[in-house]
Amino acid sequence: MRPTRPSMQELIRLRRRAGFVGRSDERAAFRRNLDLAPDDERHRFLFHVHGNAGVGKTFLVRELEHIARERGAVTAYVDESAGSVPEAMDTISRQLAAQGHRFKELDRLLTAHRERRHEAEAVLSALEPEPEGPSSVTTTAVRLGLAGLGLLPGAGPFAGAVDADRLAQGADRLRAGLSARFRSQEDVQIVLSPESVLTPALLGELADAASAAPWIVLFFDTYERTGPFLGGWLREIMTTDRYGALAANVVVVTAGQQPFDTARWGGFADFMTDFPLRPFTEAEARGLLADRGVREESVVAEVLRLTGGLPVLVSTLAETRPAGPGGVGDPSADAVERFLKWERDPVRRGVALACALPRWLNADVFRAAADCPEEDADALFSWLRNKPFLSERGERTQYHDVVRAPMLRLQRLRSPRGWADRHLRLAEAFGRWRADVEADLPSDGLWRDDEWRELRLAQSYHLLCARPRAALPMVSRELVDACGEGDVVARRWARALVQAGEDADAGKAGEWGHEVLGALESGGVLEVLGVLLAKGRLDAQGQAEAYRLRGAELCGAGNHATALVEFDRAVALDPESAPAYVGRAITRAHQGDYRGAVTDLDRADELAPDEAGTLALRGDYHRLMGSYEAAVRDLGRAVGLDPARKTAWASRGAVRHLLGDVEGAVSDLDRALELDPGYVWALVRRARVWRWRGDQERRLADLDRAVALGPDTAWVFCERGDALTGAGRHEHALADFDRALALDGDYASAYASRGDCLARMGRLTEALADLDRALDLSPEYVWALRRRSRVHLALGSRAKASADVERALELDPEHSPEESAD
Numbered sequence: 001m002r003p004t005r006p007s008m009q010e011l012i013r014l015r016r017r018a019g020f021v022g023r024s025d026e027r028a029a030f031r032r033n034l035d036l037a038p039d040d041e042r043h044r045f046l047f048h049v050h051g052n053a054g055v056g057k058t059f060l061v062r063e064l065e066h067i068a069r070e071r072g073a074v075t076a077y078v079d080e081s082a083g084s085v086p087e088a089m090d091t092i093s094r095q096l097a098a099q100g101h102r103f104k105e106l107d108r109l110l111t112a113h114r115e116r117r118h119e120a121e122a123v124l125s126a127l128e129p130e131p132e133g134p135s136s137v138t139t140t141a142v143r144l145g146l147a148g149l150g151l152l153p154g155a156g157p158f159a160g161a162v163d164a165d166r167l168a169q170g171a172d173r174l175r176a177g178l179s180a181r182f183r184s185q186e187d188v189q190i191v192l193s194p195e196s197v198l199t200p201a202l203l204g205e206l207a208d209a210a211s212a213a214p215w216i217v218l219f220f221d222t223y224e225r226t227g228p229f230l231g232g233w234l235r236e237i238m239t240t241d242r243y244g245a246l247a248a249n250v251v252v253v254t255a256g257q258q259p260f261d262t263a264r265w266g267g268f269a270d271f272m273t274d275f276p277l278r279p280f281t282e283a284e285a286r287g288l289l290a291d292r293g294v295r296e297e298s299v300v301a302e303v304l305r306l307t308g309g310l311p312v313l314v315s316t317l318a319e320t321r322p323a324g325p326g327g328v329g330d331p332s333a334d335a336v337e338r339f340l341k342w343e344r345d346p347v348r349r350g351v352a353l354a355c356a357l358p359r360w361l362n363a364d365v366f367r368a369a370a371d372c373p374e375e376d377a378d379a380l381f382s383w384l385r386n387k388p389f390l391s392e393r394g395e396r397t398q399y400h401d402v403v404r405a406p407m408l409r410l411q412r413l414r415s416p417r418g419w420a421d422r423h424l425r426l427a428e429a430f431g432r433w434r435a436d437v438e439a440d441l442p443s444d445g446l447w448r449d450d451e452w453r454e455l456r457l458a459q460s461y462h463l464l465c466a467r468p469r470a471a472l473p474m475v476s477r478e479l480v481d482a483c484g485e486g487d488v489v490a491r492r493w494a495r496a497l498v499q500a501g502e503d504a505d506a507g508k509a510g511e512w513g514h515e516v517l518g519a520l521e522s523g524g525v526l527e528v529l530g531v532l533l534a535k536g537r538l539d540a541q542g543q544a545e546a547y548r549l550r551g552a553e554l555c556g557a558g559n560h561a562t563a564l565v566e567f568d569r570a571v572a573l574d575p576e577s578a579p580a581y582v583g584r585a586i587t588r589a590h591q592g593d594y595r596g597a598v599t600d601l602d603r604a605d606e607l608a609p610d611e612a613g614t615l616a617l618r619g620d621y622h623r624l625m626g627s628y629e630a631a632v633r634d635l636g637r638a639v640g641l642d643p644a645r646k647t648a649w650a651s652r653g654a655v656r657h658l659l660g661d662v663e664g665a666v667s668d669l670d671r672a673l674e675l676d677p678g679y680v681w682a683l684v685r686r687a688r689v690w691r692w693r694g695d696q697e698r699r700l701a702d703l704d705r706a707v708a709l710g711p712d713t714a715w716v717f718c719e720r721g722d723a724l725t726g727a728g729r730h731e732h733a734l735a736d737f738d739r740a741l742a743l744d745g746d747y748a749s750a751y752a753s754r755g756d757c758l759a760r761m762g763r764l765t766e767a768l769a770d771l772d773r774a775l776d777l778s779p780e781y782v783w784a785l786r787r788r789s790r791v792h793l794a795l796g797s798r799a800k801a802s803a804d805v806e807r808a809l810e811l812d813p814e815h816s817p818e819e820s821a822d
Contacts, residue, residue, distance in 0.1 A: 023060050023284075026275045030064050033273070034071045034215055038248035044273045045238065049255035050223075051277030056311035057255045058391050058400075060277065061219050064253060073215035073251075074099050079393055080225040083488040085233050086113055086194050088226070089202050092218065096209060103205035109198050113190045195233060199243035210247035223256025231264055239268050285314050315389070347372065351380050352387070356407040357422055359461060359499065360396040368429035369422075408503050419504075423466035430459035447485050453492075461496045468506035475509075476536035479516065480546045483525040483532075490525055491517065526553045544574035548583055555587045563587045578608035585617065594621045612642035619648065623655045631655045646675040650682040657689050665689050680710045684719050691723070699723050707736075714744040718753055725757045733757045748777035752784040759791050767791050782812045 026049075036043040047064075049057050065075050076095040082088040090110050093103040190197045210216050220226060220234070234252065236242050260274050280288070282304060288311075289300050303314060351370045358365050366381045367374075384390065389403035399407070412419045434455035438446060446452050460478060463471040475497060482493045494516040501510020515535075519527040529546045532538060538546060551566035567584035570577060585600035601618040608614065619634030635652035638645055653668030666689055672682040683706040690699035703720040710716045721736035737754035740747055755770030771788040775781055789804035 023056070023063070023277070026060060026277075027063060027067060029273060029275075031067055031071075033251070034068065034073070044271060045251060046268070046272035047251070047253045047275060048223075048260040048272060049253065049275040049277060050257060050259050052257060055277045055279060057257075057277060058221055059311065060275070061221050061253060061255045062391070065217070065219055068215060068217040068251075071215060072213060073217045074101055074209055074213045075217045075219065077219045077221065078226065078230075079220075080222040081393065081396075082226060083229075083492060085229060086110060086198055087488075088220075088230060089198055092202070093205075096205075096216075101205075101209040101212070103202070103209075106198065106201045106205050109190065109201050113194050113198065116191050196243070199233070199237060203237065203244045203246055206250060207245070207247045210249050213249075215249050215251060216247065217251045217253060220252070220254045221256075223254045224258055225256075227254070227256060227258070227261075231261065235265055235268070239265070280311055280314060288314055347376070348380065348383060351384060353407055353411055354422065355384060356399050356404045357411070357462075357465075358426060359458065360393070360398050361390075362396055364433070365426075365429075368426055371425075405503075409505075412505065420466040423462040427459050427462035427466065430455050430462065434459060447481055447489070453485075453489065457492060457496055460493075461500050464497065464500035464506065464509050465504040468500065468504055468509045472509055472512065473537045473539075476512070476532055477538060477542040479536070480529065480532055480538065480542055480549065483529055483546075484549050487520055487525055490528055491520055494520065526550060529553075540573045541577075544570040544577055544580060547573065548577065548580045551580075551583050551587065555583070555590065560587050560590050564591070576607055578604040578611070578614070581607070582614060582617065585621075589621055589624075594625045597621050598625070610637075610641055612638045612645055612648070615641070616645060616648040616651065619655075620651050623651060623658075628655050628659050632659070644675060646672045646679055646682070649675065650679065650685060653682070653689075654685045657685070657692065662689060662692060678709050680706045680713065680716060683709070684716060687719065687723065691726070696723070696727055700727070712743060714740040714747050714750060717743070718747065718750045721750075721757065722753050725753065725760065730757055730761050746777055748774045748781055748784070751777070752781060752787060755784070755791070756787045759787070759794070764791055764795055768795070780811055782808045785811070 030047065033044050033047075038045075049060055051057055061077070065077060068075050074096055076092040078088050078091045082091050089106065093106050093110065096103060097107075206216060220230060223230075234254075237246050238252065259276070260269070260272065262269050265272075285304055286300060289295070289303060292315075294300060294303070351372060354371065355361060355366060355369045358369050361369070361384075363377075363381060366384070367377050370377070370380060372380055385392075385397055389400045390397050391400065411422075434452060437449065437452045437455060441449055441452060456478070460471065460475050464475060475493070479490060479493050482490045494513045497509050497513025497516065499513075500506060501508070501513055512535075515531060516528055519531045523530075529550045533543060533546050533550075536542070536546075547566045547570035551563045551570060554560075554563035554566060564584065564587050567580060567587055570580040571584060574580060581600040581604040585597040585604070588594075588597040588600065598618055598621050601614055601621070604614050605611070605618070615634045616638040619631045619638060622628070622631035622634060632652060632655055635648050635655065638648035639652065642648070649668050650672035653665045653672065656662075656668060657665035666686065669682050669686040669689065672679055673686070676682075683702045687699045687702040687706070690696070690702065700720070700723055703716070703723050706716045707720055717736040717740040721733040721740065724730070724733035724736060734754065734757055737750050737757065740750040741754070744750070751770045752774035755767045755774065758764075758767035758770060768788065768791050771784055771791060774784040775788065778784070785804045785808040789801040789808070792798075792801035792804060
C-alpha cells in the first residue's frame with residue numbers, strides 16, 4: 001500500500017503551529033483543564049477568549065484546538081459563517097463526521113428542518129379560512145422560526161404590526177395549520193421551534209461521541225457576531241435540563257471582542273475561565289521575532305514601537321525579516337508598500353495585494369483575484385495560505401481584518417481606477433459561477449439555494465466596492481428579495497453593505513447597511529421593507545415586490561386590512577405581477593371575500609398560466625363559494641400539472657363528496673393520503689365520507705389517527721367528538737369537546753357540538769348555555785340555530801324555538817349534507 005501523506009492543508013497548519021509564540025499561560029491553563037476529570041472541582045466547562053481585533057483570538061483558538069486534539073479530543077469550530085442555531089449544529093455535525101462520528105439522527109432532522117421550512121411557507125400561504133380549520137395562519141412565524149411563539153410583541157419582528165392577542169392567536173392557528181398538513185408533530189415543531197427538536201438530537205449524538213472520546217471541545221469564534229443568537233442557546237444546553245443532558249466531558253470555548261456576559265450566564269461564572277487577551281508583552285513579541293530570525297536590537301525596538309505588540313502585526317512584520325530599522329514598514333495603509341517590498345518576488349507582492357480584495361478565498365477565487373499564470377497558481381496559493389495574516393475558515397481562507405484593511409486602503413488610494421477594475425473582474429467571476437449554479441435551479445428556487453446566495457452576495461459586494469453609487473439601488477433591490485427569505489438572509493446582505501462601506505470608503509453604503517441592521521433588530525423584515533420603500537430608491541417593480549412581501553407578512557400575522565392595502569399598492573405599481581394578485585386573493589379569502597379572491601386568481605392565471613398553485617387555490621375558493629363544478633375543473637387541472645400536490649387531491653375529494661360522487665371522493669382522498677399518510681385534513685375529510693356511507697368504524701379509525709397526528713388541533717378533536725356523539729359514546733365525546741375548547745376557547749363549532757351532545761344526554765340547561773355561546777361567537781351559524789331550536793322546544797320555549805327555525809331558514813333554506821346530524 002502507498003504510504004499516507006499529509007495534505008497541503010495539514011502541512012500548512014503544522015508549519016504555522018510550529019511557529020506559535022506567546023499565550024503560554026492560556027495554553028497551559030487549557031492543557032491542565034484537559035488533565036482534570038470533569039467531576040474535579042477545578043475543572044472548567046467553558047473558556048471565553050476576548051480582546052480587540054488583531055490581538056490573536058483566532059490564532060489562540062486554533063492552537064487550543066490543536067492542544068485538544070493532542071489529548072485525543074473530537075473538536076468542532078463554528079464562526080460567523082453560521083447564521084442561526086440550526087446552521088451552527090449543521091457545522092458541528094459535518095466536522096465531527098469528518099473525525100469518525102457521524103450524527104445520523106441530527107443530519108436527518110436538519111434535512112427535515114430545511115425541507116419542512118420551505119414546504120410550510122408554500123403550503124401555509126395557500127391555507128383558506130375554513131369553519132373547522134385554521135385561519136390567519138402566521139407564515140411570518142415560519143420565516144422567523146420562533147417569532148410569534150417565543151418573542152413578546154414590541155420586542156421582536158412583529159413590533160407595531162399586530163397586538164399581543166392577535167399574535168398569540170396567529171401562532172396558535174399556525175400550529176394548528178401545520179398539524180393539519182404535516183404527518184407528525186415532529187415536523188410541526190421542527191418548523192415552529194427547530195431548537196426544541198434539533199438540540200435533544202445533538203445532545204444525544206454528542207453523548208455517543210463522548211463515550212468514545214476522552215473530550216469533545218466545541219469552539220465558537222467571532223462570538224461578537226454569533227453570540228446574539230448562540231449565547232442563550234449555549235447557556236440553556238450547558239446550565240439547564242430543557243433539552244436533555246450534555247455529556248460532562250464536553251468543553252466549550254467562545255472567542256469574541258466582548259468580555260464574558262455575566263448577566264446572561266449568572267452564577268455559571270464559577271465554572272468558566274476567562275482569557276482576556278491583550279497585545280503581546282515585550283518578552284512575547286521578542287520571542288516571536290527571535291523565532292523568525294529577527295534579533296537585531298534596533299530592528300526589534302522599531303517593530304515593538306510600530307506594532308504596539310499587536311500579534312498579527314508583529315507576525316506580519318517579522319515575516320519580512322528586515323535588516324535594519326529603516327526596513328520596518330509602518331503597519332498602516334500608506335506603508336503596506338514598504339512591507340511588501342521585502343518580498344523580492346514582484347509576482348508574490350502583487351498576489352498578496354490582489355487577494356486581499358475578496359472577502360474570502362478558495363482556489364477558484366484566488367485564480368480570479370490573482371490573475372496569475374495557471375502553471376504558477378497552485379504554488380502561489382500555497383505560499384499565500386502560509387502567511388501569518390491568513391487563517392483557515394472551513395474550506396475557505398480569509399485575511400485578518402487588521403492586515404486586510406490597510407491593504408485595501410493602499411490599493412484604493414493608489415489607483416482608484418485599478419481598484420474599481422479589479423473589483424469588477426471579481427464581480428464578473430462570481431456572476432459567471434452564479435449563472436452556472438442558476439442553470440440547474442428552478443427560477444422560483446434561487447433564493448433558497450445556499451450556494452447561489454453566497455455567490456450572488458459576493459458579486460454584489462464587489463460591485464458595491466467598484467461602483468457604490470451605481471450598485472446601491474441594485475443591492476437595495478436584492479435586499480427586498482433577501483427579506484422574502486427571512487431575517488438571517490437579510491442580515492447577511494446588510495452586513496455586506498456595512499463591509500463594502502468600510503472597505504471602499506463608501507459612506508452611504510455603510511450607513512445604509514447599519515440602518516437596515518437596526519431595522520432588523522427593532523422590527524424584523526417587516527420594518528426593513530418599510531425602510532427600503534422609504535429610502536431604498538427602488539424602481540416600480542422593486543417597490544411592488546416590497547409591498548407584496550409586506551402584505552404577505554401582515555396577512556400571515558392576521559392584520560388582513562392593512563395587508564390588503566399593501567397588496568393594492570403592489571398591484572398598482574406592477575399590474576403584471578401574478579404573485580401580487582395571488583397574495584391579495586389569499587388576503588381577501590381570509591376576510592371571507594371569496595368572489596374577490598377568485599377574480600384576483602383569474603388575473604394571476606392570465607399572467608402566469610398553468611400554475612398549479614394558483615389553480616389549486618382558485619379551486620378551493622370555488623368550493624367554499626359552492627361553485628362545485630368550477631372547483632372540480634380547477635382542481636383537476638392542478639393535479640394534472642402537479643400530480644404530487646396533495647392539497648389539490650384532497651380538496652377535489654371534498655368537492656366530489658359534496659356533489660354526491662362518493663367513489664370519486666374516496667379515490668381522491670386516498671390519493672392525497674398515499675402522498676402523505678399523515679395528512680390530517682384529508683383524514684378528516686375521508687372520515688366525513690365514511691359517515692355519509694354509514695361506515696362508523698372507518699370513520700372513527702380515520703379520526704383516531706387524525707387526533708394522534710394532530711394532538712394540538714382543536715377542530716380534529718371536535719370532528720371526533722361529533723363522531724362519538726353519533727355513536728352514542730357521549731362521555732367520550734364530551735372529553736373531546738372539552739379538549740377542543742381548551743385548545744381554542746373561542747371555537748364556535750366546539751361549543752355547538754358540545755351543546756348538542758349535552759342535549760342528547762338530557763342536560764338541557766348546560767346544552768342551551770353552550771349553544772348560546774356558539775351563536776354569540778357566530779350569529780349566522782345555521783346548524784347551531786337548528787340545534788338550539790330543539791333544546792328550546794324540549795324546555796317548553798316554543799316561541800324561541802320557532803324564532804330559531806325561522807332564522808335558520810332565512811339564512812339557509814336548503815338543508816345541506818355538510819350539516820346533517822349524526
